[in-house]
Amino acid sequence: MRYAETGFNLEIDLTRGNIERVETDPRDTELYLGGLGTNAKLLWERVPPEVEPFSPENLLIFSAGLLCGTPATGCNRTIVSTISPQTQLLAFSMMGGFWAPELKYAGYDKVVLRGKSPELVYIWIHNDKVEIRDAAHLRGKGAIETAELIRRELKEPKAQVAAIGLAGENRVYFASIEQGRSSASRGGIGAVMGDKGVKAIVVRGTKDIHLARPAEYIELCTEVLNYIKHREQHPIPGVMPILAGLGSPQEMKVHDEKWHTENFMWGNSRLRRKDFWNDEIAKKWTETLESSRQRLISCYNCPMKCGATLSLPGFPTYMMKCFSKLTYTMAAMSDLEFGLKIAQRATEYGVDAYSTPQVMAFALELYEAGILTDQDMAGLPTDNEERFFWLLDRIVRREGIGDVLADGTYWAARQIGKGAEAFAHNTIKKHEQLPLKLSMLNPIYFLMYSTGEKINITQIEGQFPQAPFPTKAEREEFVKDWIQVPDEKFKHYLLEWEPRGEKSMPFFPTVQMCCEIVDWMEKMHYIDDALGMCAGLSSFPLKPPYHIHNYPKFISAGAGFDMDEEQLTQAVKRYRTLVRAFNIRRGMRRKDDKPPENHWKKRFPELEKELLDTYYTFKGWNREGIPTRECLQELGLDYVVAEFEQRGIPMESDVEPSETAPAKAAPQ
Ligand code: SF4
Numbered sequence: 001m002r003y004a005e006t007g008f009n010l011e012i013d014l015t016r017g018n019i020e021r022v023e024t025d026p027r028d029t030e031l032y033l034g035g036l037g038t039n040a041k042l043l044w045e046r047v048p049p050e051v052e053p054f055s056p057e058n059l060l061i062f063s064a065g066l067l068c069g070t071p072a073t074g075c076n077r078t079i080v081s082t083i084s085p086q087t088q089l090l091a092f093s094m095m096g097g098f099w100a101p102e103l104k105y106a107g108y109d110k111v112v113l114r115g116k117s118p119e120l121v122y123i124w125i126h127n128d129k130v131e132i133r134d135a136a137h138l139r140g141k142g143a144i145e146t147a148e149l150i151r152r153e154l155k156e157p158k159a160q161v162a163a164i165g166l167a168g169e170n171r172v173y174f175a176s177i178e179q180g181r182s183s184a185s186r187g188g189i190g191a192v193m194g195d196k197g198v199k200a201i202v203v204r205g206t207k208d209i210h211l212a213r214p215a216e217y218i219e220l221c222t223e224v225l226n227y228i229k230h231r232e233q234h235p236i237p238g239v240m241p242i243l244a245g246l247g248s249p250q251e252m253k254v255h256d257e258k259w260h261t262e263n264f265m266w267g268n269s270r271l272r273r274k275d276f277w278n279d280e281i282a283k284k285w286t287e288t289l290e291s292s293r294q295r296l297i298s299c300y301n302c303p304m305k306c307g308a309t310l311s312l313p314g315f316p317t318y319m320m321k322c323f324s325k326l327t328y329t330m331a332a333m334s335d336l337e338f339g340l341k342i343a344q345r346a347t348e349y350g351v352d353a354y355s356t357p358q359v360m361a362f363a364l365e366l367y368e369a370g371i372l373t374d375q376d377m378a379g380l381p382t383d384n385e386e387r388f389f390w391l392l393d394r395i396v397r398r399e400g401i402g403d404v405l406a407d408g409t410y411w412a413a414r415q416i417g418k419g420a421e422a423f424a425h426n427t428i429k430k431h432e433q434l435p436l437k438l439s440m441l442n443p444i445y446f447l448m449y450s451t452g453e454k455i456n457i458t459q460i461e462g463q464f465p466q467a468p469f470p471t472k473a474e475r476e477e478f479v480k481d482w483i484q485v486p487d488e489k490f491k492h493y494l495l496e497w498e499p500r501g502e503k504s505m506p507f508f509p510t511v512q513m514c515c516e517i518v519d520w521m522e523k524m525h526y527i528d529d530a531l532g533m534c535a536g537l538s539s540f541p542l543k544p545p546y547h548i549h550n551y552p553k554f555i556s557a558g559a560g561f562d563m564d565e566e567q568l569t570q571a572v573k574r575y576r577t578l579v580r581a582f583n584i585r586r587g588m589r590r591k592d593d594k595p596p597e598n599h600w601k602k603r604f605p606e607l608e609k610e611l612l613d614t615y616y617t618f619k620g621w622n623r624e625g626i627p628t629r630e631c632l633q634e635l636g637l638d639y640v641v642a643e644f645e646q647r648g649i650p651m652e653s654d655v656e657p658s659e660t661a662p663a664k665a666a667p668q
Contacts, residue, residue: 162201366423
């Protein structure tokens, strides 16, 4: 008997139309947990570095996390992994909603797609019956529209649908996979789905999931629910609204957007509007949100209601997902109503809400600078908001200049030339980042931005406050009930951390402390991505209900194998290192581990070098950022050692870096 997981993957060869139900090795679950962990193992074994993102040999894996479908609150994430067309590295984007639990109830932990379908198809998984069906009639349809059409066609209103829109069909490098209230957006995984000729994967399942020790598991779930209630009644004082509670309430519940609109950059991530938020704006934005919001909605088995259905005049009703409430608004320097309207169209097209607004604002900046000409932009409307709709339409269709922009700012700038590269200034590992430009180097964020392979800072940060509390009394209050810390020393780091003076950034927390803090934060995200837990209840917020002390109990009682904090830490280190090794095998090196050059105005090259050197050593990597032989062997990754040897990838700890990351300040 397999517990928590089903023990079976669906393997689909799209070229041949072959479908197999494959039993998986339970030992892999103990070593790599599930979700991202076992995805990484499959990709390591079956996708050598010579494989290009749009090659038939590239795999596209949809995985439910290990605990998805169990009664654990908020455990509903689908982890989609493939080679990203944008970064050329491993993409592992997550989506919430209902899809992953449904897949488990149908009897599978993963859907593994390989090859390419000669015609556009969708996959219909209904318990043991799995079909590849014609999707010619869905070509060009929106992602949400597609889901509705398929449900009607199958007469299955409860089927869960993960679909691409036009952007995925046309292999836009920042195309997403949409699932109603949620999406997997980073890394251009929708483009890989489109390249494989798959419009949608539709799931309906009615089987059970077994738990090893159900009574114990339910008790743990009850504790989590009680803690969620406690946190609802005790928001954290002195932090921005999104960090005061759990989940991502800034989406639809919170009207106060002072913090984001004044601290994030507008346009193509260049301009801060420091006094933007005033009473008039607050009133107008509140009215817009209240009048367009139909109802608040949650993902599967979660009380948090982070999302909402929205209805704006002249636009179909749709479900808003993470943070796109602001991204389009701020890129276009417009208002919330515009943002909510264009987000509807973007959701149907299926595009990433971080990259897309920046790409469009980038195009307009190039046009204003004379780098893109009237000829390039023939037909561009004069009205600002209409320009954004016009650009969006062209990008997803890959028409004219849209064909160039559809590759994202990094690749588009290189194709356009004439100085366009200077305008593509907000990428890490070739992928657009949050629109932030700050003053003083933050050593913790420096490490997260540089070494994070998830390519999204909100999927790396959390747990440790983003800034020091101003007074000692506030810090003492914060640490009082900080049960989530893996070690008491983290409380002392926070207590000592001052906004100014000797114990302030960039030299405090010290380099060693920064390494420990970043490692803790990253570890929690990687656990979530293997278990299928929403980061909004675990790795992202302060003082979450899931943490390093109760996760091992959930795994033991749910999946039925022994797990304590040390074993869990080792398992996470194993697949985190495997992700690193996978990207190293694809050519990633130290030179790629750097934030956008103008992310901070005040940079400290020596300190940054020390941070990176120390963090690499802390993680068991050499100075090139390559896991060392000792590290790999200690984690049982001997197969990685063998392949690194064969490929001549240096694992020695004293290897000299080929190029260090330049750390020069750029004009703001
Ligand atoms: S916290 Fe929000 S985003 Fe996370 S599972 Fe619950 S409703 Fe979904």
